[in-house]
Amino acid sequence: xxxxxxxxxxxxxFYSLSAFATxxxxxxxxxxxxxxxxxxxxxxxxxxxxxxVSQVWYKVGASYEHDGITGLSHVLEHxxxxxxxxxxxxxxxxxxxxxxGRENAFTGADYTAYFQTMEASRLAVxxxxxxxxxxxxxLQEKEFVxxxxxxxxxxxxxxxxxxxxxxxxxxxAIAYTSSPYRNPIIGWMQDLEDMKLQDLAAWYQQWYAPxxxxxxxxxxxxAAEVFALAEQHFAAIPRVDxxxxxxxxxxxxxxxxxxxxxxxxxxxxxxxxxKVPVLNSQEDSDDIYALEVLSGILSGGQSARLAAxxxxxxxxxxxxxxxxxxxxRLPTLFLFDGVPVEGGSVExxxxxxxxxxxxxxQKPVAQAELKRIKAQVIAASVYEKxxxxxxxxxxxxxxxxxxxxxxxxxxxAKVQAVxxxxxxxVAKKYLIEDHLTVVYMxxxxxxxxxxxxxxxxxxx
Amino acid sequence: MRSxxxxxxxxxxxxxxxxxxxxxxxxHWRSAKGAEVYFVATEGLPIVDARLVFTAGSAYDAKQNxxxxxxxxxxxxxxxGQTTQQIAERLENVGAQxxxxxxxxxxxLSFRSLSDEKALASSWAVLQQVLxxxxxxxxxxxxxxxxxxxxxxxxxxxxxxxxQLALYREIYGGHxxxxxxxxxxxxxxxxxxxxxxxxxxxxxxxxxxKLILVGGISRQQAEQMVAELLxxxxxxxxxxxxxxxxxLAEGKNIHxxxxxxxxxxxxxxxxxxHNDADNYALYVGNHILGGSGFSSRIVKEIRExxxxxxxxxxxxxxxLQKGPFLLGLQTRNEKLTxxxxxxxxxLLEFVEQGxxxxxxxxxxxxxxxxxxxxxxxxxxxLASVASIVASGxxxxxxxxxxxxxxxxxxxxxxxxxxxRLVVDKMVMVTVGQxxxxxx
Numbered sequence: 091x092x093x094x095x096x097x098x099x100x101x102x103x104f105y106s107l108s109a110f111a112t113x114x115x116x117x118x119x120x121x122x123x124x125x126x127x128x129x130x131x132x133x134x135x136x137x138x139x140x141x142x143v144s145q146v147w148y149k150v151g152a153s154y155e156h157d158g159i160t161g162l163s164h165v166l167e168h169x170x171x172x173x174x175x176x177x178x179x180x181x182x183x184x185x186x187x188x189x190x191g192r193e194n195a196f197t198g199a200d201y202t203a204y205f206q207t208m209e210a211s212r213l214a215v216x217x218x219x220x221x222x223x224x225x226x227x228x229l230q231e232k233e234f235v236x237x238x239x240x241x242x243x244x245x246x247x248x249x250x251x252x253x254x255x256x257x258x259x260x261x262x263a264i265a266y267t268s269s270p271y272r273n274p275i276i277g278w279m280q281d282l283e284d285m286k287l288q289d290l291a292a293w294y295q296q297w298y299a300p301x302x303x304x305x306x307x308x309x310x311x312x313a314a315e316v317f318a319l320a321e322q323h324f325a326a327i328p329r330v331d332x333x334x335x336x337x338x339x340x341x342x343x344x345x346x347x348x349x350x351x352x353x354x355x356x357x358x359x360x361x362x363x364x365k366v367p368v369l370n371s372q373e374d375s376d377d378i379y380a381l382e383v384l385s386g387i388l389s390g391g392q393s394a395r396l397a398a399x400x401x402x403x404x405x406x407x408x409x410x411x412x413x414x415x416x417x418x419r420l421p422t423l424f425l426f427d428g429v430p431v432e433g434g435s436v437e438x439x440x441x442x443x444x445x446x447x448x449x450x451x452q453k454p455v456a457q458a459e460l461k462r463i464k465a466q467v468i469a470a471s472v473y474e475k476x477x478x479x480x481x482x483x484x485x486x487x488x489x490x491x492x493x494x495x496x497x498x499x500x501x502x503a504k505v506q507a508v509x510x511x512x513x514x515x516v517a518k519k520y521l522i523e524d525h526l527t528v529v530y531m532x533x534x535x536x537x538x539x540x541x542x543x544x545x546x547x548x549x550x
Numbered sequence: 551m552r553s554x555x556x557x558x559x560x561x562x563x564x565x566x567x568x569x570x571x572x573x574x575x576x577x578h579w580r581s582a583k584g585a586e587v588y589f590v591a592t593e594g595l596p597i598v599d600a601r602l603v604f605t606a607g608s609a610y611d612a613k614q615n616x617x618x619x620x621x622x623x624x625x626x627x628x629x630x631g632q633t634t635q636q637i638a639e640r641l642e643n644v645g646a647q648x649x650x651x652x653x654x655x656x657x658x659l660s661f662r663s664l665s666d667e668k669a670l671a672s673s674w675a676v677l678q679q680v681l682x683x684x685x686x687x688x689x690x691x692x693x694x695x696x697x698x699x700x701x702x703x704x705x706x707x708x709x710x711x712x713x714q715l716a717l718y719r720e721i722y723g724g725h726x727x728x729x730x731x732x733x734x735x736x737x738x739x740x741x742x743x744x745x746x747x748x749x750x751x752x753x754x755x756x757x758x759x760k761l762i763l764v765g766g767i768s769r770q771q772a773e774q775m776v777a778e779l780l781x782x783x784x785x786x787x788x789x790x791x792x793x794x795x796x797x798l799a800e801g802k803n804i805h806x807x808x809x810x811x812x813x814x815x816x817x818x819x820x821x822x823x824h825n826d827a828d829n830y831a832l833y834v835g836n837h838i839l840g841g842s843g844f845s846s847r848i849v850k851e852i853r854e855x856x857x858x859x860x861x862x863x864x865x866x867x868x869x870l871q872k873g874p875f876l877l878g879l880q881t882r883n884e885k886l887t888x889x890x891x892x893x894x895x896x897l898l899e900f901v902e903q904g905x906x907x908x909x910x911x912x913x914x915x916x917x918x919x920x921x922x923x924x925x926x927x928x929x930x931x932l933a934s935v936a937s938i939v940a941s942g943x944x945x946x947x948x949x950x951x952x953x954x955x956x957x958x959x960x961x962x963x964x965x966x967x968x969x970r971l972v973v974d975k976m977v978m979v980t981v982g983q984x985x986x987x988x989x
Contacts, residue, residue: 138594139926171844180854183844188912190919209922239857243812247860247880251810253707354809356706392626393638402634405693408700432700462643469645469664475595476927546803 118475120485120495121313123320127329128301131320132485132495133313136478142309143478144216145205146224147486150297152275153199153419154335161277162285162293164197165241169290170204171195172233175226179233182219189215199275200419201490207479210310214319217305221323224303227294234287242283245276253355257531258427261361264349265527269340269420299330304489308482340365340421347527352534359531360436362443363423366414366520370492371421378416379504380512381424381520386463387455387513388412388446393462395446396428406434406442419491424521436530450517454510467505573948574931576938577769581776583756583785588939589763589772592928598670598765599932602659602681603940605789606753608733609654609726609870614745616733618753620698621746622650622657627690630679634690637676646673648680654727655792655870656940657753665766674775682782684750691743702735710880712806713814713981720804720977721819721874725795755786760939764932795820795872798975806981813982814880815890817897820872821970824941831966832866834958837913838905839897840864840877845912851896852879858889864897868941875971883983890978901971904964918952 121133151163173179186193191208193216206216249255259274266272277285305324307316343365369378388395389412400407410428430439474480485495577589608618626648627634641648646663659681663673705711715730722728732738761779763772798819822832833841840848840863852862862879877897881889905913925931938947 139922141922141926180844180850184912187842187845187916188919190916190921190923192920192923207923209919212919236854236857240853240860243858243881244860246811246882247710251709251812354707356703357700391638391642393635393642397638398635401697402690402693408697429700429704432696432703462639466642466645469669472596472664473647473662476597476929478926544805546805 121317122495123317125300125321125325127325127327128299129320129324129327130304130489131317132304132306132489133311133316134306134308134481134485135311135313136308136475136481137310140210140310141207141478142210142213142307142311143205143207143482144213144220145203145306145482145486146220147201147203147304147306147490148297149200149302149490150202150293151198151200152273152277153270154297155270155273155277157273158281158284159289159293160273160281161241161275162281162289163202164276165238165282165285166290166293167195167197167202167204168237168241169229169234170223170227172237173228173230174222175228176222177219179230182223185215185219191216197275199271201487203483203486203490205479205482213307213311213316214323217319217323220305221327224298224300224324225327227298229287229291229294231287234290238282238285241276242279245279245282248276249274250279253353253531254359257351257353257359257529258361260349260351261363261527261529264347264529265363265365265423267341267343268338270338271340271418271420271422296330299332300324300327301329302332304486306482306486306489308478308485338420343525343527346523349527349529351529351531353531355531355533357429358436358533360426360428360430360439360443361527361529361531362426362440363527364521365421365525366424367421368418369416369497370419375504376512377516377519380508380516381414382416383460383463383505383508384450384513384516385412385414385424386466387450387459390463390466395459396443399446400428400439400442404442405431406438407431410439410443417487417491417493423527436532440528447517447521451514451521454514457510460508460510460513464506464508468502471502574925574935576935576945577772578945579773581756581761581780583780583783585756585759585761585776585780585783586939587761587763587772587776588935588945589769590931590935591767591769591772592765592931594766595928596665596766597928598661598663598665598763598767599928600659600661600677600764601762601932601936602661603760603762603936604657604753605655605758605870606657606749607653607655608729608731609792610749610753610789611726611729611733611737614733614741614749615729615737616698616731617741617745617749618657619652619732620694620738620741621749622652622659623694623698624686624691624746625650625659625684626680627694628685628687630683631685632679633687637680640676641673644669644672646676648673648677652731654731658936674779678779678782681754681779686743686746686750688743691746695738695741698732698738699735702730702732702738705730709808709810709812709814709981712808713816713878713979716804716806716981717816717818717876717977717979718874720802720979721798722795725793725871727792727795727820727869727871727873752786753789754783756780756783757786757788759783760936762932762936762939764928764935792871798972798977801974802977804977804979805984806979808981808983810982811882812880813883813886813980813984814878815886815893815978815980816876816878817893817976817978818874818876819972819976821875822866822868822873823871824868825943826868828966828970829868830954830958831962832970834910834913834917834955835900835905835963835967836864836866836875837917838909838963839900842913842916845916847896847900848877848879848893851892852881852889856888856892858885858892862893886980886982886984890980894973894978897971898973901967901973904967905960907960910958910960910963914955914958917955921952 123131189212191206193206195204263272396410400410407428408431413425426443428439489495574590579587611617649660651658661677663670719728840846848862852858858881859879864877866875867873
C-alpha cells in the first residue's frame with residue numbers, strides 16, 4: 091500500500107483490540123503457534139459471520155532495499171501473482187475468484203503482505219496457494235517486462251501526476267540521511283527502469299521463507315484446525331538462514347532542514363516533520379505512547395487543536411493534520427501537513443504550526459482534552475472489532491516490524507496511563523528545531539495552460 | 551498495492567445470498583411524520599450505526615450548483631446555539647463519529663457510537679440537534695464556502711477528476727447530473743447563507759428521509775431513539791422526481807490537454823436506473839467485462855496482456871435517473887492510442903459476441919461465493935441495507951438475490967448489453983498530454 095501518509099493511515103487504524111482480551115471475553119484471544127520451520131501462525135476466532143481473512147506477512151519491504159534497487163519488494167509483490175511451478179500467471183487469482191474470494195497484497199516500508207478474504211470453509215484453498223508461492227515462484231521474463239510497465243504506470247498515477255504525493259517523496263529524501271525511509275516504497279523511476287529479473291529472483295530467495303513470515307487468520311475458524319492446516323501446507327517448506335539485517339540507523343540531525351518543491355499545482359502545500367523514536371527503537375515505551383497521544387491532541391478529530399485553532403480559529407489552514415506512526419520498524423517522523431487558505435501562505439501556516447508546538451511545550455494540555463483523546467481511543471478499539479481485516483492487520487504488522495503482536499494487548503492501558511506532564515515533556519524533548527525538516531510545495535511560476543477541451547474524430 | 555480499482559460503487563444494491571449466511575432481518579416502520587425507518591438488530595458488538603438518507607443531492611441544486619453539498623457540510627458547524635467546537639467535543643468526548651456526504655442523488659449523514667447508555671444518550675442528542683436545528687452561522691458558512699472553493703481549485707491538479715467531470719458534463723448535457731456535486735468556482739461564489747437555509751427547509755424533512763439503524767439495541771430502544779431523533783423534524787414533502795435523462799444523440803471524442811505524464815481515459819453513457827429489469831443481466835455481464843478485477847476482460851486486455859495501465863475497470867452506476875456505464879483507465883501519454891483502441895475493441899466484442907457459458911459460471915461462482923463477505927460487519931450491513939432502501943427494491947431483496955443471479959443466462963447478458971450499451975453513442979473523454987512533447 092503506497093499512500094502519501096501510510097503512517098497516518100496506520101495510526102488511525104491500529105488502536106488495540108486487546109484491552110478486551112480478558113478471561114471473561116475469550117473470543118478476542120490470540121492463539122499462537124510456531125511451526126518447526128519457523129513459520130509463525132496467529133489465529134483470532136471471530137464468529138460473527140461465516141467468513142475469514144487469511145494474511146501472510148513477510149519481513150521485507152522498501153526499508154530493506156538499498157540505493158539502486160529501490161522498488162524491488164513492491165515489484166516482487168506484483169510478480170507473486172504471475173505464476174509458480176504449478177500455477178500459470180493469473181491462475182492464483184482465478185482460483186480465489188472461483189471460490190468467491192477477494193484477494194490482494196500490499197507493500198510498505200517494513201512489510202510485504204498478501205491476503206484473501208473468503209467464506210470460512212475455503213481457508214485450505216488460500217493456504218495451499220500461499221504455500222505454493224512461498225517456495226515455488228516461477229519468475230518469467232515475459233511477465234516481468236509487462237508487470238514492470240504496470241508498476242511504472244502505478245508510479246505515474248500515484249506520484250508523478252499527484253503534486254502532493256511527489257512533494258512528500260522529496261520531503262522524505264530531504265528529511266532522512268542514512269535511514270532507508272528516505273526512498274519511496276514504489277521505488278525511483280530510474281531504479282524501476284534498471285531492474286532485472288535476476289534482481290527479483292535474488293530478492294525472493296533472500297526473503298521469502300517460512301522463518302521470515304507470519305500467517306494470520308481471523309474469522310469464523312477454529313484455532314486448532316488452522317494450526318493443523320498450516321502444518322499440512324507449510325511444514326515442508328525449508329527454513330532459510332538469514333544474515334542479521336544491517337541496522338542503518340539514521341544519523342543525528344544537526345539543524346533545521348528546508349526544501350522547496352515546485353510543481354504543476356494550483357495550490358501550495360506544507361510538510362513538516364520532527365525526528366522521533368518508535369516502539370521498536372527503544373526499551374522504554376512511555377515516550378512513545380505520549381507522542382501517540384500528542385498526535386491525538388493535535389489532530390484526533392474535529393475538536394482537536396489543529397482543526398479548532400488553524401482551520402477554524404485563525405483560519406490559516408484550509409486543511410491540516412498531524413500524524414505519527416509508532417509502529418514503524420525504524421525511527422520515524424512526527425508529521426504535519428497542510429494546505430493554506432486561499433490568500434494565505436505556507437509561511438503563515440508554518441508559523442502557526444510552530445506556535446502550536448510551542449504551546450504544547452510551554453503549557454500543559456487541559457485534562458479535558460486528554461480525557462477526550464482517551465475516550466476516542468477506547469471507542470476506536472471497539473469499532474475496529476467490526477472488521478476482521480483490521481484485526482488481522484494489526485497482529486501481522488506488529489509481529490512483522492519486530493514489536494511483537496503481544497504489544498497490542500497493552501495499547502489501551504498504556505494510552506490511559508499518559509499524563510499531561512508527559513505530553514509536555516515529550517513535546518520539549520522531541521519537537522525541537524534542530525530535528526525538524528520543512529518543505530514547501532509551490533505552484534510553478536510558469537503559467538499553466540488553461541484547460542481547453544476539443545472534440546476530435548475517432549482515432550480508430 | 552496491487553489493487554485494480556474495480557469500482558463497484560452504486561452496485562452495492564446487488565447483494566447476494568447463500569445457504570450458509572444468516573440474512574439480516576430488516577424491520578421497517580414509518581415514523582409519526584412520515585420518515586421510513588429500517589432497523590437491523592445485531593449481536594456481539596456494543597456499537598450503534600445510523601444512516602440518514604435524504605433525497606437531497608446536487609441534482610436538486612437548481613440554479614445554485616453546490617448548494618446541496620455545502621448545506622450538508624454546514625449541518626454540524628453550529629446547531630441549537632452550540633458552536634462547531636462544542637458539537638465536536640460532545641461527540642468526541644464519548645468517542646462518537648459523525649460525517650455528512652452528498653452525491654448527485656442523495657445527502658447522507660453517517661453516525662457511529664458506542665451503545666452504552668452514557669455514550670449513546672449524549673451522542674444521539676447531538677445528532678438530533680444537528681439534524682433539526684442547524685444554525686448555519688455566518689463565520690462557519692464563509693469558512694466552509696472558502697474551503698469548498700479551494701477544493702474546487704484543487705480538482706485542477708487531478709487529471710482523473712477532470713476526466714470524470716468532463717464525461718458527466720458531456721453525457722448529461724442540460725440534465726442536472728451534468729454538474730459537479732460541489733459546484734464550480736463561479737456557482738459556489740454566488741451561494742449565500744440564506745440559500746442553505748432554504749435548501750435545508752425544503753429537503754431535510756421527514757417525508758424525504760430514509761433512516762437506517764444497525765446495532766446492538768432492541769426494537770423497543772430503536773423505536774424510542776427514532777422518535778426522539780425525529781421529534782422536531784417537520785413532515786414536509788418528498789422531493790420531486792429528478793427529470794429524465796435524454797438519449798445521447800451521437801458518440802463523441804473529447805480531449806482535454808493537460809500537463810500530466812499519463813492520459814486518463816473515460817468512456818461512457820447514461821444507462822441505468824435503480825430497480826431496472828436489466829440490472830441483474832448487466833451486473834453479471836459487467837462482472838465479466840470489467841467489474842471483477844483480475845478475472846475481468848478489460849484488465850486482462852489492458853493490464854495483463856499489454857502492461858498499459860495499473861487500473862482498468864468498467865461499472866454500471868445505477869441512480870434515481872439513468873446513471874452511467876463507465877469504462878476507465880490511465881496510461882502513459884504515448885500509449886493512449888493503443889490503450890483506447892484495445893479498450894474499444896474489448897467492449898465492442900463483448901457487446902457483439904457476449905460471454906461464454908464458462909465465463910458466466912465463473913462469474914456466478916465468484917458472486918455467490920462472495921455473498922457472505924458483503925454482510926460480515928455492522929458497517930457493511932448498514933451499507934447494504936442503505937443501498938436496498940435507497941434503490942427502492944423490495945425488502946426481501948437479499949432473500950431472492952442468489953436466485954436472481956443464478957437465473958441470468960448467456961442470452962440475457964447479450965440481449966441486455968446490445969439493447970442498453972449503444973457503443974456508437976458513447977462519449978470518450980481523454981485528459982492528458984498528447985499534443986506537446988511527451989517523453
